[in-house]
Amino acid sequence: MMKKIVSSAWLGMVLLFMYFPIVILAVYSFMDTPTIGASGHFSLQNYIKLFTTPELTEMIMGTLSLALKCAIIATILGTMGAIGAFYSKKGMRGFVVAANQIPIVNADVVTGFSLCVLLIVVLGMDKSTLIPLLIGHVVLATPFVYLSVIPKLKQMDNHLYEAALDLGASPAQALRKIVIPQIIPGIISGFFIAVTLSLDDYFITIYTKPATFNTISTYVVNATRGSQTEIKTALWALSTVIFVIILLAVLIGNTMTNRKVGVKSDINEI
C-alpha cells in the first residue's frame, strides 16, 4: 500500500513538472495580463491577435507548408529507399543503412552547419528560394521514414509478391497492389514523424533559412530576445493551441488502437 502511494506520488510529481509550465501558460493565454502570476481578467485578445496579425499567420502558414512539403518528399524518398534497399544486394543496402544512420546520430547543429557550408558557401545556392531549407528538412526527416517502413517490410510475407508475379502481374502492379498495402501503416506513421520533426526543428532551419523567413521555432527564439509583450502573449495562445491539438491527436489515436485490440480480442473469444 505504502509502496503504491510513493509510486503514484512520484509519477504525479514528474507529470506536474512536465505539464505545469504548459498548463499555466494555457491559463494565462486566456487573460489580459502579460505577467504570469499576476491577476487578470478573462480575455480572448491573445487568440484574436494570433489569428489576425499578418506577421504571425504568415509565419504559421509558412511553417505548416514547409512541414507538409518536407513530409511528402521525405515519405516518397524514404519509402522508395526502404523498398529498394530491402531487396538490394549487400553493397547497396550497406551503404543506405549506414548513411541513413548519420543524420539520426549526428547533432542537428552539425547537420545544419555542414549543409549550409555545402549548399550556400560552396555551391552558392540562393537561400531565398527556400530550397536549401527544404533540403535540410528532408535530410532530417527521411531517415525516420525509412526506419518506420523497414520493420513492415520485414514482417511482410514475401511469397505474396512472387505469387502475384506468377499470376501475371507486372512488378510495378505487384508493388502497388501487394507490397504498398502491407507496408502502408509504416508509411503513414513515417509521414507524421516527418511532419513533427519539421515542425520541431530549430537548428537546421536557422542555418539554411533566408533572413526574412521564420518558422515557429526561429520566431519564438527571436521573440524571447525582444521585449514585445503583445507578440509574447500571442505565442502563449499558439502554445496552447498546439498543446490541445497534440493531446487530442494522441488520445484519439490511443483509444482507436485500444478499440482495434478490443475488436481482435472479441474475435478471438468467438
Added chain:
Amino acid sequence: MKYSFSRQQLSIPYAVFLSCFVIAPLLVIVYYAFTNGEGNFSLANLTGFFSSQNTVGTLFYSILISLATTCVCLLIAYPVAYILAQSKMKKKTVLLALFIVPMWINFTLRVLALKEVLTMLEGNLAYHPFMNTIIGMTFDFLPFMILPLYTTLMKLDKHLMEAAYDLGASKTAAFARVALPLSIPGIVSGVTMVFLPAMTNYVILDMLYNSTYIMGSLIGSYFNAFDWHSGSMISIVLLLIIFIFTWSSNGFSEKEPDREAIL
C-alpha cells in the same frame, strides 16, 4: 530476374540523395576544417581550438552540462519507467502517452513556458544560470530518457525477478542484481539520446539567459561571423565525440545476445 532488378532500382534516388546531402556536406566540412582562407592545407584551426582557453573551457562546460542533465534525467526517468513497466493497470498506455506527449510539442514553445514559470518563481533568471539550464534541458529531454527505459523494462522477463525472490533475494537485491543489469541497454540508449543533444542545444541556454557558451553556441557564433573554417573544426570535434559515444554504446547493445545465450 527482371522483377528483382526493378525493385532494387527504387533505392537509387535515396542513395543519390544521401550521397549529395549527407555524405558530401561531411566531406566539405572536413576540407574546410583543415584549410585556411586561401584554400591551403592548414592545422591552424585544430591548434587554434586546443590552444585557446575559451574553446577548451567551452568543451568542459558542455561536458559538465551534459553530465548533470543526463544524471538528473536518469534519476527522474528510471523510477517512472520502472513503475510504469511494473504496473498492471488498464489505462497504462494512456499514462505512458502523457509522459511522451511533450516530445511532440515544439521545444521552443515549451522552453518559453518554462521560462515564464521560472521567472515567476525566481524573479530574475540571471541569478541561477547553471541550475536553470539543467532544469530546462531536463524539461526538454525527459521523454527521450523515459521511452527507451520503459521499452527495455517492459521486455524484462518477470519470471527472472520471481526466481530471484524464490532464491531468497530481498527486493533491493533482486532489483540491483537482476532488473538493473538487464536494463543497461535501455540506460545506454537513453543516455545517448540526452547526453549528445545537451552538448549542442544552445537555444535552451539562450532562452533562459545563460550567456556561457556550449559547443553548439560556438558553431552558432562562427556561423554569424561567416568563419566557415573554425565552425567546421568545431563540427569535426563534435562529430568525433558523437562517433566515440555511438561506437562505445553499440558495444553495450551487442553484448545483449551473449547474455541471453548464457541464460
